[in-house]
Amino acid sequence: MFVRIVKMSFHKEHIESFLSIFEEKKTLIRASKGCTLLELYQDKTTPEIFFTYSYWEKEEDLETYRNSLLFKEVWAKTKALFNDKPLAWSVDKKVSLQ
DSSP states (O other), X not given: OEEEEEEEEBOGGGHXXXXXXXXXXXXXXXXXXXXXXXXXXXXXXXXXXXXEEEEESOHHHHHHHHTSHHHHHHHHHHHTTBSSOOEEEEEOOOOOOO
């Protein structure tokens, strides 16, 4: 299992459009093979910045999603709303305390 973190920054006037896209597609994204968690965060001090955290069973599962029609549709709509280049990381969780 690994975590995919994506940082996205939007023009203020496009935040609601992004949230609408996410709301519409989040269940389908989460239902993708190998995706075990999907979360969306918004920065407290810079509300134009959002992060998605998704947990994936295998790297192949993420790649299958990234090559899917669903991803291509969501990404095409989302990237048109950016005000900066998105950043993404794939990381292994080392410690989790709850």
